[in-house]
Amino acid sequence: MKPVIAIVGCGRVGTALAKFLSEAGYRLSGLASKSLSSAKRVADLTETGRFTEMPWEITKEADIVFLTTPDSKISDTCSSVAFNDGFKKDSVVLHCSGVLPSTILSSAKSCSTFIGSMHPMQSFALNEVNGSPFNGIIFAVEGDAQALHRAANIAVDLGANCIPINTEDKTLYHAAAVIASNYLVTLLSLAFRLIEHAGISGSDTWKVLKPLIEGTLSNIEKAGITEALTGPVARGDIETVKRHIEAIGEKSPELLDLYNTLGFYTISIAEAKGTLSEKYANILKKITKG
Template identity: 45%
Template sequence: MKRSFSIIGCGRAGLSFTKYLFKAGYPPAGFSSRSLESANLAAELIGFKGKVSTNPSDVIGDADIVLITTPDHVIRETAEKIAGHGGMKPDVMVFHCSGALSSDELSALKGANAKTGSIHPLQSFGSLDSGKNPFKGIMVGIEGDRECVDAAWKMAKDLGATPFQIQTSGKMLYHAAAVVASNYLVTLLKFAIDLLGESGVESDNRFEILKPLIMGTLSNIENAGAEEALTGPIRRGDTAIVKAHLEAIEESSPGMSALYKMLGQYTVEIAYSGKSISSDIRDELLSILNE
């Protein structure tokens, strides 16, 4: 028998958990949201006829698992509210789904004898209309009390995802890693697309020109690691080309040279630690990139 679950905060993440936990055989125990409309939407999604309320404390009494899927900034006050009210099962497990915050955000619940954890799907939840399980094949970061880690591990697998454990104290850096990999990749590729435009390449879709290079690089990182995947003038120790790049960027898009320099300095260290360049070349490259 799977554990029963209640959802507090019936938005994108909350509705996705509702639909796919139910599909995986987890019985629902109640739904709460700021608006009754959203809570009803979650209940209707799975044909649930039980407890629905704007007060989270009304819907958690029968739950083995409570998922707080409110925005991050109201997780702590929601935890304090339900801890103050009490009335939960003695072995209840309460999770939130934030990537940046740890289970410490739920500390008020420790006094109410609840076990706490966080379960963070590395996914951007969109509309449920596609009918595609958004958990299938994704990674889910988990931390918290032992019982919560075990239960979340099982939940993630039942949802079709792959769980992995993170340190509670490392949660913010874990989230920074996800932001760099996803959001800053967007920034990096926009930088490259803009430079291509400045170079005079005329195309409606400059990404398509860079795409095989990008996909090949990703594949090389996957197969051989970042140091081995690095190619180009820094790996070759070609100081004259790096200098010439900077001059060209400063002439066409002066605002972007600081970004090129910062990325270049980091790249020099990758090349040096991969033993592609000597310490003299490293110093020469760093002095060009620090000018």
């Protein structure tokens, strides 16, 4: 029999966990959130009878409690459940923050629980979930051995895997996640803005860029980061880079610093690839330093 789960915090991650854990055969003891409407929405989605604004009403009978509030509320939420004697003895309490340690749940220890963190390396942008966002992903886990054991079973049932992470390494691990996901969005917004200046707009912007983006990701997957690099820096095409700098300076000068910084960092990748001579690398370094 699978353990019973309580979800506290019915936002994007809480919604996805509730939906796909329940589809994987876990029974939910209930849903709790700051607002009753969020808890009800996920209760309806998962056909769970119990939803509340008072988490201890649904956590007490759970074998595993997920605290999926915003990071800033996890510790206080945990304390209020512990204060109300809301954790079952020997249950496991987990949070999903990428940066915070499991020890922020230490108040739950007073109820004889095991604590851990289980960070899904995925971007949950919407409350509505169709295909499982957990399929094939990695959860980074740390905390008590009993919590890690439960986390590993949950990951497998969600079609995912776990890797252990040192508590002190979580911040850098999370910074990598932010660069790979959030700053990819930022980077593409830069490309969108420039292509719109070039007269391509609306849905055409995505239509034009999407195959390039997907082709690049596919090249990275097949050949690795270094081999996937193409373009003027990789070719040592100084004149093209100069033209870019001139045109961006005219149309979107606020983007120039970022363009130059990215270009500067790209030089070392081109050198590692072996397609850029030292002479051209030095010229490009001068140009992109402004």
